Amino acid sequence: MPPSSLRVVYAFAREMYPKNSDVFIQYGTAGFRTxxxxxxxxxxxxxxLAVIRSxxxxxxxxGMMITxxxxxxxDNGVKLVDPDGEMLEESWEEIATRLANVSDNDLESTTAExxxxxxxxxxxxxxxFIGMDTRYTSPRLAAAAANGVIALKGTPKxxxxxxxxMLHFFVKCRNDNRYGTPTEEGYYDKIVGAFKAFCQKLPVFGDYNTTLYVDGANGVGGKKLNIIKKSLDGxxxxxxxxxxxxxxxxxxxxGADFVKVSQSPPAGAELAPLQRAAALDGDGDRIVYxxxxxxxxxxxLDGDRIATLLAGYIAELLRxxxxxxxxxxxxxxxYANGASTKYITEHLKVPVSCVKTGVKHLHRAAQAFDIGVYFEANxxxxxxxxxxxxxxxxxxxxxxxNVIVRSDPEQRAAAQLLCHVADMTNQTVGDAVSDLLLAEAALRAxxxxxxxxxxxxxxxxxRQLKLLVEDRNVISTTDAERKCTSPxxxxxxxxxxxAKYNSGRAFVRPSGTEDIVRVYAEADTRTAADTLAAEVAQAVFDLAGGRGERPVLPA
Incomplete structure (x- = not known):
């Protein structure tokens, strides 16, 4: 682009999207969020930046997702999606942070750099590609995203x-048409279609029943499930x-985060005893049962439970x-519960890797296996x-x-089921809708x-707690965030x-997006876990510059 065109771009930015705040904002685990x-x-x-990346x-x-x-x-946020449907390459997170925080006067020179x-x-x-969630501020932000794309002569969709x-899926399909069709209908055809094909091969039996209650978190995931339910054919x-x-x-x-953290049912849940239920989060990338x-x-039954269910069933199909x-x-x-790790290694006999919190770390580690199952406890x-x-x-x-021996009809049937399981999986990122169908398929089977x-x-x-601090960067960790190196x-x-608690375990880690320190603790009883979490939070408050109210120990 000629310099005169660029000057128009930055004049437009100063006029329509000026930087009116000195608040520093960092591209974290899931993009910018504030x-x-x-x-x-x-x-x-x-x-x-998306145009430059393209x-x-x-x-x-x-891709750009407003959520x-x-x-x-x-709150709202924005994250970029790379061409394979994965999170933005980690080395570009610093670039995104730099571009977001420069003054209007330095925007032109920084972009050129x-x-x-x-x-x-x-x-x-x-x-x-641009998508957004259901927040009332999302349309305005999506328009800003599109204008930024257009300003550098890119083409937004x-x-x-x-x-x-879904947006991750669309981006992947646009760049690799073998994966699917980059439309909402293409998403339903592949993922929901695979679930229905799977079910047709396996009639309901045992203690499984097809009734499932789902909390949509008043967000987009529930709206999409409302569309999907009409095509499930019972x-x-x-x-x-x-x-x-x-x-x-x-x-x-x-929503999933509320149910996981509070360990209580969501508002609006009216369930009979032993009725299976699930909760999505607001943008449809998390699910807990x-x-x-x-x-x-x-x-x-959180992400650990879903992971063990899927890993166990897929391993069974492989055999x-x-x-x-x-x-x-x-x-x-x-964050994985210690009991789940023990069950996976000792009962399922499946190797386990532990990595830092954040989808990008889990995704990368899972690629080391022929079939890699990854879930955060959330x-x-x-x-x-x-x-x-x-x-x-x-x-x-x-x-x-088979690459080793010729298979028999039973082996072919198992492989066909595994093909359907793979097709109902959104392999670009965690997907509450896809994971719901996968969990239901495994339970049914x-x-x-x-x-x-x-x-x-x-x-x-x-127990998990959140603690406000003056600067989250004073907390440094190692060993997949299980140990603190500072302060x-x-x-x-x-x-x-x-050491005071039976089966005690605790760690702290800084948020990737806010000046918050997250505290996790587990022990052999609920009271012990609650007390340990509060005591660790107190230590963080005292040694890491806590602000606001001090942690309160359980009575």
Missing amino acids: KANLLEHVVYRMGL RVKNGRTV ASHNLEP IIKQVNADMSLKASV EFGIVTTP ELDLHLFNLGGNGGKLNLNC YYIDHNNEMQL ACGASHINIGLVQTA GHGTVLYSDRAHADIRSIARDGV RGLHVARWARAYRDLPC EGLQTKIDELV
């Missing part, structure tokens, strides 16, 4: 209200609530189809299949020829009632506190 009124200039600039990738399509995921409605730094050919075409995983009986009507607020006292037991207490040469592994974070995760795994499984399913699923192992009681003395204090 109060919506601080984001217009950031989103416009990310439109510029050109660095030889004109392949990249703050499980945060409450006043970035173009030179990444060696972008600005003569290439650039394509950017706006999909309107879609789940975050294979799954969805009862949806918290769909955004009757004044329901996004993620307020509902739960039920009410005969003592009227909620029992949670059944004679594909033992295909290796499977499971990836967790420090319910965000998926399953990845290598090219070799895809090819070998489809070969067995299609013509009965095993004839499992929700209570029997829960009895596979007993979770250690745990000095904090890890020693945590070790002393943990």
